[in-house]
Amino acid sequence: MNILIIEDNKDVLDNTTELLELTGYKVSGAINGKEGVKVAKETLPDLIICDIMMPEMDGYDVLYYLSIDPKTSTIPFIFLTAKSDATDFRKGMELGADDYLTKPFEEIDLIKSVERRLSKSNRLKKAMNSFVSGGAEEEFDMENVDENHELFKNKKNKVFRPKNFVYLQYGSPIYLYYIKKGQVKTFKTNEDGKELITGLYKENEFFGYHSLLKDDEYSDSAIAVVETQVELIPKEEFFSLIKNRREVANGFIKMLSKEVVEKEEELLNLAYNSVKKRVADGLIKYFDKYSQDYIKGLQIPREDLANIAGTSTESVIRTLSEFKRDGLISAEGKTIYISNEKELRNYKY
Amino acid sequence: MNILIIEDNKDVLDNTTELLELTGYKVSGAINGKEGVKVAKETLPDLIICDIMMPEMDGYDVLYYLSIDPKTSTIPFIFLTAKSDATDFRKGMELGADDYLTKPFEEIDLIKSVERRLSKSNRLKKAMNSFVSGGAEEEFDMENVDENHELFKNKKNKVFRPKNFVYLQYGSPIYLYYIKKGQVKTFKTNEDGKELITGLYKENEFFGYHSLLKDDEYSDSAIAVVETQVELIPKEEFFSLIKNRREVANGFIKMLSKEVVEKEEELLNLAYNSVKKRVADGLIKYFDKYSQDYIKGLQIPREDLANIAGTSTESVIRTLSEFKRDGLISAEGKTIYISNEKELRNYKY
DNA sequence: CGACCTATTGATCGGACTCAAGGTTGGTGG
DNA sequence: CCACCAACCTTGAGTCCGATCAATAGGTCG
Numbered sequence: 001m002n003i004l005i006i007e008d009n010k011d012v013l014d015n016t017t018e019l020l021e022l023t024g025y026k027v028s029g030a031i032n033g034k035e036g037v038k039v040a041k042e043t044l045p046d047l048i049i050c051d052i053m054m055p056e057m058d059g060y061d062v063l064y065y066l067s068i069d070p071k072t073s074t075i076p077f078i079f080l081t082a083k084s085d086a087t088d089f090r091k092g093m094e095l096g097a098d099d100y101l102t103k104p105f106e107e108i109d110l111i112k113s114v115e116r117r118l119s120k121s122n123r124l125k126k127a128m129n130s131f132v133s134g135g136a137e138e139e140f141d142m143e144n145v146d147e148n149h150e151l152f153k154n155k156k157n158k159v160f161r162p163k164n165f166v167y168l169q170y171g172s173p174i175y176l177y178y179i180k181k182g183q184v185k186t187f188k189t190n191e192d193g194k195e196l197i198t199g200l201y202k203e204n205e206f207f208g209y210h211s212l213l214k215d216d217e218y219s220d221s222a223i224a225v226v227e228t229q230v231e232l233i234p235k236e237e238f239f240s241l242i243k244n245r246r247e248v249a250n251g252f253i254k255m256l257s258k259e260v261v262e263k264e265e266e267l268l269n270l271a272y273n274s275v276k277k278r279v280a281d282g283l284i285k286y287f288d289k290y291s292q293d294y295i296k297g298l299q300i301p302r303e304d305l306a307n308i309a310g311t312s313t314e315s316v317i318r319t320l321s322e323f324k325r326d327g328l329i330s331a332e333g334k335t336i337y338i339s340n341e342k343e344l345r346n347y348k349y
Numbered sequence: 350m351n352i353l354i355i356e357d358n359k360d361v362l363d364n365t366t367e368l369l370e371l372t373g374y375k376v377s378g379a380i381n382g383k384e385g386v387k388v389a390k391e392t393l394p395d396l397i398i399c400d401i402m403m404p405e406m407d408g409y410d411v412l413y414y415l416s417i418d419p420k421t422s423t424i425p426f427i428f429l430t431a432k433s434d435a436t437d438f439r440k441g442m443e444l445g446a447d448d449y450l451t452k453p454f455e456e457i458d459l460i461k462s463v464e465r466r467l468s469k470s471n472r473l474k475k476a477m478n479s480f481v482s483g484g485a486e487e488e489f490d491m492e493n494v495d496e497n498h499e500l501f502k503n504k505k506n507k508v509f510r511p512k513n514f515v516y517l518q519y520g521s522p523i524y525l526y527y528i529k530k531g532q533v534k535t536f537k538t539n540e541d542g543k544e545l546i547t548g549l550y551k552e553n554e555f556f557g558y559h560s561l562l563k564d565d566e567y568s569d570s571a572i573a574v575v576e577t578q579v580e581l582i583p584k585e586e587f588f589s590l591i592k593n594r595r596e597v598a599n600g601f602i603k604m605l606s607k608e609v610v611e612k613e614e615e616l617l618n619l620a621y622n623s624v625k626k627r628v629a630d631g632l633i634k635y636f637d638k639y640s641q642d643y644i645k646g647l648q649i650p651r652e653d654l655a656n657i658a659g660t661s662t663e664s665v666i667r668t669l670s671e672f673k674r675d676g677l678i679s680a681e682g683k684t685i686y687i688s689n690e691k692e693l694r695n696y697k698y
Numbered sequence: 699c700g701a702c703c704t705a706t707t708g709a710t711c712g713g714a715c716t717c718a719a720g721g722t723t724g725g726t727g728g
Numbered sequence: 729c730c731a732c733c734a735a736c737c738t739t740g741a742g743t744c745c746g747a748t749c750a751a752t753a754g755g756t757c758g
Contacts, residue, residue: 188613191697194621198613213606219613242602249598253591256605257562263612264537264547264568270619271659272543275714302737310620312715317738333723334737348540624746651705661747666706682755683705705754715744722737728730 001118004045005029006036006062007080008054012103016049016080016110023111033057037065040072047118049101052081052092063095076117080105093159093229098180124152124178124231127204128241132251152241156232160184160224167208169221175232177208182228183290187307188220195307200289212238213252270310278309279319280347283329287338297335350467353394354378355385355411356429357403361452365398365429365459372460382406386414389421396467398450401430401441412444425466429454442508442578447529473500473527473580476553477590481600500590505581509533509573516557518570524581526557531577532639536656537569544656549638561587562601619659627658628668629696632678636687646684 003025007013010031017027028043030036033050034057040048048066052059059079066072078099079092092100099113157180160166166177166184177184179201186199186207198220201207211218212235224230242249269278282305286298306316320336323329328344330337338344352374356362359380366376377392379385382399383406389397397415401408408428415421427448428441441449448462477500506529509515515526515533526533528550535548535556547569550556560567561584573579591598618627631654635647655665669685672678677693679686687693 188617190617190621192621196613196617196620198616210606210609213602214610215603216607216610219610243595243599246592246595246598249595249602250592252602253562253598253605254564256602256609257559258565259609260559260605260612261563261565261568263609263616264545267547267612267616267619267659268537268539268545270616271545272539272541310616313736314716314738315714318714321738662704663706663748664746667746670706699758701757703754703756706752708751709749711746711748713744713746715742717742718740720737720739723735724733725735726731726733728732 001025001047002043002045003027003047003049003114004036004040004043006033006048006050006054006059008032008051012051012080019107019110020114023114025114033059033062036062040066040075041069044071045075047076047078047114049078049080049114052079060091060095063092063097067096078113078117093181094157096157127178127206128248131206132248132255152233152237154234154237158230158232160228160230162224162226164224166222166224166228166230167218169218171218173208173212173218174235175208176206176212176235176238177222178206178231178233179203180229180231182230183225184222184228184230185225185304186220186222196310197304197307200286200308202290209238213256274349275309275311275315276319276322276349277347278311279305279316280323280328280344282308283336283338284341284345287341297332297337299335301334350396351375351377351392351394352396352398352463353385353389353392355382355397355399355403355408357381357400361400361429368456368459369463372463374463382408382411385411389415389424390418393420394424396425396427396463398427398429398463401428409440409444412441412446416445427462427466442530443506445506476527476555477597480555481597481604501582501586503583503586507579507581509577509579511573511575513573515571515573515577515579516567518567520567522557522561522567523584524557525555525561525584525587526571527555527580527582528552529578529580531579532574533571533577533579534574534653535569535571545659546653546656549635549657551639558587562605623698624658624660624664625668625671625698626696627660628654628665629672629677629693631657632685632687633690633694636690646681646686648684650683 003020005013005016005020005027007016007029008031013029013031017029020027028039028045030039033054036048036050037057039045040062050059050062059081063077063079066075066077073096076098077096078101079097080101080103082103098117101110101113155178160182167173169189181203183203184201184207185197186201187195187197189195199207208218208222211220242252269281273281283298283300285308286300286305290298302316302320303313306313309316320329320331323344324331328338328340328347330339352369354362354365354369354376356365356378357380362378362380366378369376377388377394379388382403385397385399386406388394389411399408399411408430412426412428415424415426422445425447426445427450428446429450429452431452447466450459450462504527509531516522518538530552532552533550533556534546535550536544536546538544548556557567557571560569591601618630622630632647632649634657635649635654639647651665651669652662655662658665669678669680672693673680677687677689677696679688
């Protein structure tokens, strides 16, 4: 695995290089943007880490020049910067950067970010794979997709800040969405303004396909939970993928059938189970979805949990208090830790 | 439209012939089973009406001999009989008869039955059409299916008496089911034994496809509501239809997406709406589904309505009493009549 | 006609929603 | 760095909807 680091500060460059070589990567360096672009085009590394603040050609320029060349446009790109300004962050993400590391960074953060991005080249293809196979065990066969071709050609990047809408109920779908980084939830609202969360999505997942597939206006709204970078795939590309590849179509049929059954299960749950049971289920659902990202604990707002369980915020809080008392969970500030996963998972009453 | 009547009683034959000719059909007659089969094979009528009790070759034999010849096996077949015994009824239905008229019959019943069956030759194809187009306005293009071929070749007939299970939760799906006549409901059960009805199906509809498509055990149970004649289509045939016909696959994707969205809507409903609203919605749902069959009123058991609305039987009854008081519905015995459809449909509280 | 099932009404009880009032936390700007 | 504000979390009190239990009436089937 070849990694290219573009960084004008010699100390930082050496340090980072050493760190990554210790971890077992082959690393090359470039001392400024121009050289960086040149090396990138010549050696086609598997990953590029690039500083933003550099004389002459800055990080944004580097990313831009690499993105217009098909050969380099798909190489994972991580920004490295002292700036922690949200505006800059968004600018980089909109250009198509894959991650953003703020100096000074922890070694572990760098390594983790690198590994995550490396394991994700051809992410879209892999994501679509697990997408249509319903996230199931069996591997869906999309290997005969030409490896040199991207799954989707015309995609745009867009960044949404927390609580920004990605799309609104009753709007017309134009895109299939793919989350490069961040978190999105979809929800429906009833006449009284009460919300029910219908979907939780994270990094490397697609969303917004139901309304697209049923060829109708959006039946729910989608909102970014955290700062989220999204790839917008024109619906025509999505449709042509489904229409031209039988295995994708079949995968969708299977996945959608599964979803129908899951929703029916939730209906049964919502119809007859107590709030306690529903909150327990909601916690587990959230836990299963995001536990990798928040090993430290669940960062879920009480209101969101209420809107997953289909109850009121106060009821959720009271239930959580009970769970604490019974030793099922513990909490520290807004963060929830699951202490007794097994019992919570089999919660009955 | 040619109709063949096979009936050994000359009076009945003449009477029926006259009746149908008056309605505008071309009618030929046969005075016994043997002749009936002969005429049927020669003239290939569009519909056959046949008495059961006949000397020499009885109605069952006629049906049997016609069903083993591919040329005549798909002709709609109506039994005419003085017997009203349920055993006989089921015997006829199992052999593949399409309807069953008991003598003495009302003229209107005969005409209605004939028209219904005639409008339904190639029923399966038409049913699959509206099935995959999600019952929507647009016609789905399945015209290039060879007209001389049945959609499915190997199908079996089976008759289920009221409250008999068609399939059981956790069983393994082998068939796609198609209702020739009757009514089926599917439901899930929770740990406390409470039921939630997940699907209502009637004549000319398919059911049991979710578990088939997601390739897993049944996630719900199916039960016959009334005496129901079902066609069992082996899953292999169903799969080959999906795999070989792109338009069918696409239709399924669209239909399933629609179902997901509908289930989500129900979730929102169940989560936040009052029992009254849910009962109103349940009534409307039932009404929309079966109003053609029961112009006279809805024959729904209170318990079923409760299991659609996700509430208890008593609550349903109390709500119905209120609706009666407010003039939204009226009732006569177990039958419910909808008096103010509009208000019921827009029920808010 | 008796057994059984379904529909209906009454009475009671409790879970969960609502409203209301602090308490915490985190972010922002002076 | 601290003060302030807004957003979120938490707890309390009161209320009501809807589930449950129980009893009766009406219908149906053998």
